[in-house]
Each structure stands twice: as structure tokens, then as C-alpha cells.
Amino acid sequence: MSVQVTDVDVPEAGDVGGIGDALRDYSRRVRGGEVGSLPAVLGLIALVALFSILQGDTFFTALNFANLLNQGTAIIVLAMGLVFVLLLGEIDLSAGFAAGTSAAVLGVTLTKQGWVWPLALLAALATGLVIGFLIGLLVARLGIPSFVVTLAAFLGLQGVMLLIIGEGGTIPIQSDILLAVMNKNMPVWGGWLLWAIVVFGYAAISLRAILSRRRIGLAGSATSVWIAKVVSLAVLFGGVVYLLNIQRQIVRPGRQTCDVVGDINQPVGCIPIIQGVPWAVLVILVLLIIGTFILGRTSYGRHIYAVGGNAEAARRAGISVSMIKISCFMICSFMAAIAGVLIASRDNSVSPTTGGAQTLLFAVGAAVIGGTSLFGGRGRVIDAVIGGLVVAVIANGLPLVTQQSGIQYVVTGLVLLVAASVDAISRKRTSAA
Amino acid sequence: MSDQTPILQLRGVNKSFGPVQVLKNVDLKVYSGKVTALVGDNGAGKSTLIKGIAGIYPFDSGEYLFEGKPVHISEPRQANALGIEVVYQDLALCDNLDVVHNMFLGREQSKGLILDEITMERRAKETLAGLSVRTLKSVRQQVSSLSGGQRQTVAIARAVLWNSKVVILDEPTAALGVAQTEQVLNLVRRLADNGLAVIIISHNMNEVLRVSDNVACLYLGNLAAQVPAEHLTHSQIVELITTGRSGDMGLHPDVLNGAAL
Numbered sequence: 001m002s003v004q005v006t007d008v009d010v011p012e013a014g015d016v017g018g019i020g021d022a023l024r025d026y027s028r029r030v031r032g033g034e035v036g037s038l039p040a041v042l043g044l045i046a047l048v049a050l051f052s053i054l055q056g057d058t059f060f061t062a063l064n065f066a067n068l069l070n071q072g073t074a075i076i077v078l079a080m081g082l083v084f085v086l087l088l089g090e091i092d093l094s095a096g097f098a099a100g101t102s103a104a105v106l107g108v109t110l111t112k113q114g115w116v117w118p119l120a121l122l123a124a125l126a127t128g129l130v131i132g133f134l135i136g137l138l139v140a141r142l143g144i145p146s147f148v149v150t151l152a153a154f155l156g157l158q159g160v161m162l163l164i165i166g167e168g169g170t171i172p173i174q175s176d177i178l179l180a181v182m183n184k185n186m187p188v189w190g191g192w193l194l195w196a197i198v199v200f201g202y203a204a205i206s207l208r209a210i211l212s213r214r215r216i217g218l219a220g221s222a223t224s225v226w227i228a229k230v231v232s233l234a235v236l237f238g239g240v241v242y243l244l245n246i247q248r249q250i251v252r253p254g255r256q257t258c259d260v261v262g263d264i265n266q267p268v269g270c271i272p273i274i275q276g277v278p279w280a281v282l283v284i285l286v287l288l289i290i291g292t293f294i295l296g297r298t299s300y301g302r303h304i305y306a307v308g309g310n311a312e313a314a315r316r317a318g319i320s321v322s323m324i325k326i327s328c329f330m331i332c333s334f335m336a337a338i339a340g341v342l343i344a345s346r347d348n349s350v351s352p353t354t355g356g357a358q359t360l361l362f363a364v365g366a367a368v369i370g371g372t373s374l375f376g377g378r379g380r381v382i383d384a385v386i387g388g389l390v391v392a393v394i395a396n397g398l399p400l401v402t403q404q405s406g407i408q409y410v411v412t413g414l415v416l417l418v419a420a421s422v423d424a425i426s427r428k429r430t431s432a433a
Numbered sequence: 434m435s436d437q438t439p440i441l442q443l444r445g446v447n448k449s450f451g452p453v454q455v456l457k458n459v460d461l462k463v464y465s466g467k468v469t470a471l472v473g474d475n476g477a478g479k480s481t482l483i484k485g486i487a488g489i490y491p492f493d494s495g496e497y498l499f500e501g502k503p504v505h506i507s508e509p510r511q512a513n514a515l516g517i518e519v520v521y522q523d524l525a526l527c528d529n530l531d532v533v534h535n536m537f538l539g540r541e542q543s544k545g546l547i548l549d550e551i552t553m554e555r556r557a558k559e560t561l562a563g564l565s566v567r568t569l570k571s572v573r574q575q576v577s578s579l580s581g582g583q584r585q586t587v588a589i590a591r592a593v594l595w596n597s598k599v600v601i602l603d604e605p606t607a608a609l610g611v612a613q614t615e616q617v618l619n620l621v622r623r624l625a626d627n628g629l630a631v632i633i634i635s636h637n638m639n640e641v642l643r644v645s646d647n648v649a650c651l652y653l654g655n656l657a658a659q660v661p662a663e664h665l666t667h668s669q670i671v672e673l674i675t676t677g678r679s680g681d682m683g684l685h686p687d688v689l690n691g692a693a694l
Contacts, residue, residue: 032578216551218558219571297548299541302530306538309527316525317539318510377529 018224035426037371039419040386044393051397058400063248066278070182070346072392073280074099074339078363079370079384080291081335084328086367087295087308089376090139090146093360094131094153098333099340100355101157102127104164106341107171107350110178117175121341128337129330131157136326146329154360162352170351173344181283182346185276191241194277198237198285203230241277248274280342284385287335291381304328308376339363358412365412366391369419375427390415438501440465440630441486441517441599446495448481455481456492457654463599468621468631470641470662473651474674479634482651483601486632487519488512516598522607524588528577532569533557535576536591560594561586564623568616582613589620593629600624601632606640618644638667652677657684 030038051059058064078095085092092098106124109115115123131153138149165171173179186194206226213220249271295301306314307324315321336355343359344350370387372379394415398408439462448456455478463469473479484490486497488506497504499515506512512519526535533550536557542549557572566586569579576584585605592600602621606614621644625631635641641648642662649659650673657677672679677689 034575213551216555218551218554298546299543299548302534302541302548303539305529306527306534309529310525312523313525313527313538316509316521319539377527 018222019228022221022225032429035371035422037380037383037386039422040370040383040390043369043415044386044390047390047393047397051393051400055397055400059397061248062243062246063250063274064396065243066185066248066274068389068392068396069244069278069281071396072388073182073278073284074342074346075359075362075366075391076284076385076388077287077335077339077342078359079366079388080287080381081332081339082363082367083291083372083379083381083384084295084304084335085146085332086364086372086374087304087376087379088325088328089308089374090325090328091150091364091374092135092146092329092332092336093150094135094157095150095332095336095339095363096355096360097154097157097161098128098131098336098355099343099359100350100352101131101161101164101340102337103340103344103350103354104161104171106178106344107173108164111171111174117178120175121178124341125334125337128333128335128340131336132330132333133326135333136329139329140322140325158352158356161354165350165352170349172349178341178345179348180345181279182342183348185244185274185278186282188245188276191245191277194282194285195234195237195241199230199234202233206230244277244281245275283338283342287338288381288385295381300324300327305377308378310377361416362391362395362412363388365416365419368423369415371423373423373427374420375423378427387419437464439463439498440500442496442498442501443486443492444496444498446485446492446497448478448485448490448492455654456485459495459651459654459656460659461649461656462659463630463632464646465598465630466625466628467646468625468633468644469659470645470648471632471634471651472636472638472641472648472670472674473657476653477651477674478654479651480603483519483603483632483634486512486599486601487517513595516596517601518592518595518597518599519601520585520588520592520603520605522603524584526576526584526588529575531575532572532579532587535587536560536594538591540595556594557590560590563627564590564593564620566590566620580613581609582616585609585613585617586620589617589624593624593627597629599630599632601634603634604636605633606635606637614640638670641670642667650674650683652684655684655688658682 030036048060078099082092082095102124105127106120109123110117110120113120135146135149135153138144139146203226206229210220210223210226295304303314303319303324306317306319307321311321314324340355343354347354366387367379367384368374368387369390370379370383370385372383372387391412394412395408398411402408441461441463443459443461445458445460446456447454447458459478459482461469461482471479471482481490485492486506488509488511491507497506499517504511504515506515527538530538533554537553542552542556554572561569561572564586568583568586576587579587589600589602589605605617605621609617618640621631621633625646633641633645642665645662647659647661648665648670650657650670652674655677657673658679660682669679669682673683677684678686
């Protein structure tokens, strides 16, 4: 065969380029339409800068940073679940009320039935799985568009929730452990321990992958790129831990601080020390790692991308498309159930509005803003975290700037619209390439 | 050619969809190391024939011999297990996955729970190198960034990855430009030179004459003739396709009359 002019040799194995090459490669992919989380990261930086300039003394404080995470947690977890469904090119509009219904089950079993908290928690999570299974069954087996099925579930679950809770009732959550998740913080050393585990764990796993590729003679990323990634993670996550470990309560002159919260021997009227990484951050990290592992490292995850990219190709390759669909809806509602428990923990109670209002739209917005495509096939679990932070910053920062809720709605709507446009444009670009 | 046992042989296969008989008593012989072109007008039954071979629509009656032994194929998995792979016209690739992922789609290699990316990438590279494919920049490129010819190459490489013995290509060059068609035809030739049996469906007579060793022509569900390519001219193939006969080749006039009715 004559060698064609267009032929390009497969790159040699080993160390391919340094940081420069990696950046050039990245910018080429971005221009080709694979923007990923880039717009969300830039947006996050811009928003934080904007609010810090406008309302620095209230926005950029340790207390508000912790608040912001607290507000964003449930949305991030919901969005993580939605990523699985969005990857298939489907939607789950009922996730907000799946969260609410699961929380209602938690409240009733825990407070009214007097179950121990692990059992009540299991019941709530199982509720999520059942909801997801039913939705998935209707979408995958009967072929009803997910938009319609989950819209029906959105209305239906709202009713189920009312029936479980009872009209107009609010059920308090009485479990110190469940309440601690959203209301208590890790000790200062715990935050740094978490930092060390995450940073060194990431460094070790990624280094091992690079080395085993080189041993076999395949191209792996350069050592300099690896170092840059590890250092950025260490600095970024270290900054977060540092900020959260600052004492958040403002102590006015003449007031004492309590050394140990809840100690009876504390001076009267002392101000409790609030510092440390909220336990909720640990929940998000664990879910992020599990979700990323499933999507990126298992054949099940690979099949989810395949079904989202080309369902017919996946079917012909022997992948059970309906099994994938049903399981993704189950994962989504399961994550919604976790989000429901988190909301109940934050509010100390369950009410008919739990998981309602804009919860779902914020979560869908978070996933899409983070870079998960509405058209399926493209997205990662970390998108939900990045996008969720953007949503949380807007929801937290905007009320500090303007009291008009009208403006807040309009801005949030516009941000979602911009994210969806970026998604649509990048999709056009990649398909044109 | 005739002294060799065909790796795949069909004897008198029939297939009907309701009242319509699509395949009538079709005989076909496919040899290792040879390219067999399957030609025929639209509706002649080419697609039904390959779908029957692949197990998507099992034949109603007739014999299906693989390596000389009768087999019964009623679903695609059985055909795959024998080493029969089909590359469909739409290629069935996932745009959002890279080349390696596509080649191993549905048959991923794992170590325990974790995907064995290294083994998959190495095997993908070996397969591509075995086919002398030099047009891919990286096997970690997303398929969405590939040209039509490169996609076809990936789809064909996927088909031969599994120690396949028979590869069926459904109009592999229909959507390609001149240079890319050239690349794919070279690849088809190399598959046969590597010892595989190749069946190629094509509407392009020059292509058929250039790349194939023998030509099987379907006419209204009948196999008009299966002839070595060197005995055929362009116009004879066209005649076989359009009338079912050419000189002393092709269907007996009685069959033709029957077919026309």
C-alpha cells in the first residue's frame, strides 16, 4: 500500500510533552467544542469576584462560606443523581419531590413510629430506589418519554408526600446523628486529615496509573502535568479547609467564647466556637468519589455513556439498554433520597415544602451549568459539584446585593439559559468537527 | 478456489416476511482469504441475506454450514461466537466515546470491577497496527473528531478485534470521498490477505471488480450467479443485477419467468 499524504504516525510511547503540550491540547479540545466544566469554573470565579467587590464584608466571610456550602449541599447531591439520567439524554423532573417523599418517610418512621435512625434512614433510601425503579420501568419498558413520566411523578409524589405527612403538618427530626450531618462540623484536625487523604490518595492513584501505562509502553501524561494537578488540588482544597477551619462566630469585645459546645461548666452567655469542615462536605466527597469511579472506571459506567451517545449502537453491542435506563433512574432517585435526608437534617424537620419550590430546577441547572449535556452522552459527577457551587453562590450572593426576589428569579433563569446555550453550541461544534 | 472448503456455506436458504418471499433457495460460498462481493439491485435481498448470516433474521429453511459443519444461528450472539462480525452501514459507533472504548463496546476487559484500560488500549493498537492503519492520530481520540474513512476503519477494526473469521461489510464506501474510499478498499484487501473471509456489499462495480475475488449476484431473491471476479466485466455484472442473466451465466429462463411472476 502506498503511504498516504494524510497519514499521521501514532505518537511514540512514553512521556508526551509537558504542561505546555497539555495546555495546548486542552485549548484545542475546548475550541473543538469539548468545553466541559470550563465555563462553570470561570463563572464561579467571576461571580465570587463580583459579589466580593459588591458586598465583600458580608459575602466573603468564613461564616458565609460555610453557609453557602450548607445551602448548596442538597442541590449538589440532587444534581449528582440527575447527571446519571441526563447522561442518557433523559430528564427527571420528579427528583425534588422524590427527595421530599423520602424525607417524609424518614420523618414518619423516625418520629411517629419511633424507629431507630439507621432503620428510618434505610426506609427513606429504599423509598428513593422504589420511586426510581417505577419511573425507569415506565420509561424503558413502555417507552413513555421521561419528561411525561417524571412530570406525572412530580405531581403524584407531591400528593404522596402530603398523605404521608398529613395535611399541613411538620414533623421534627429527632436524631442527633442525622441532625449532625448538616449542623455540625468536623474537628479542625479532622479537616486536615481529610485534606491529606484526598490529596495523597489522588496523587498515589494517578501516579500509579501513569507509571503502569509507561511500563507497558503506552503514552501517559507527563510528570510535570501530574505535579501541576496534584499541587493545584492540594492548594485549592487546602484553601477550602483553611477557610472552614477559621472560627466563624464574630466575638464582640467583652464576650467570652466557650471552649466546648454544650459543656455545662461554660460561662453564661458565652459564644460557642464554630469552626471546622461541615460533615456535609464529607458526604459530598464520598458520593463524588463513588460516582466518578462508577462512571469512569467500570464497564457499567462506560455503558451509560454508550447508551447516551448512541443507544442503537449500544444495543447492537449487546448492552441491555433498558437495564441501564432503569438503573440510572434508580440511582437518580436514590441520590434524591439522600438529598431529602440532608434537607430534613438542615431544616431539623420535614414539611410538605421539603424538596419543593426551585429545588429541582436549581439541581438541573447545577448539572447543566457544570457541563453535563442535556442531549446525553456528556457529563461527569464533578459537574454537579461545580455547577452546584455556582448556583449556591448566586442564591447566596444575590440576596446580599438586592432584596428584590424578582431580580433573583430573573438572574437565576438567565444563568440556566446561558448554560444550556453553551451546551447546545458546544454540541454543534463537536458534531461539525 | 473450489478445492478449498468454504468457511461459510449456505445451501438453499429461504426467508419470507409474511407473504413476501425475500430469499428463494439461495446458495452462497464464502472462502477464507477471499473477498466475496454481494451485489444486486435495491430489494434483491442483500440485506436480508447478511442479516440471516448474522443471526438477526434467522433463515426459514435451508442449510447453514460453518467450516463444513451444519450450525443453527438464531441470534447475533451465536454468530459472534463463531467469529462472524458485521459492520453495518451506519457503523454503530458512539460519537462521545474514544476509539478504544468503541472497539471494546459491550465487551470491555476488566480486572475485577475496574476497566482494564491498558490492556484494551494495547490490543486496540495491535489490531490497528495489524491492519497497517496509520491514519489515526491517537486511539484516545473521540470518534466525533474522526473523518468518515477513519470511522469506517474503527468499525472494521472492531470487527476483527475478536479473532473473527468472517467479516461482513455493508456498503463500507457509500458515504466516503475518493481518498477515503481508497483507504477503506486497501483495508478490505488487507483483511483478506490476513486470512479472513470478507463479504462486501457494494453498488460500485469498479470497486467490486477491483477488490473482490468472486462476485455473488442476487436478483429478486434468487442467487443469479457466484462467479470468480476475473471472469466478469463491468457490463456483465450490471446485466446480472438488472436481468438476472448474462450470456450463459445467471438464472435459468424458467426460474426468471417464475421470478418475474
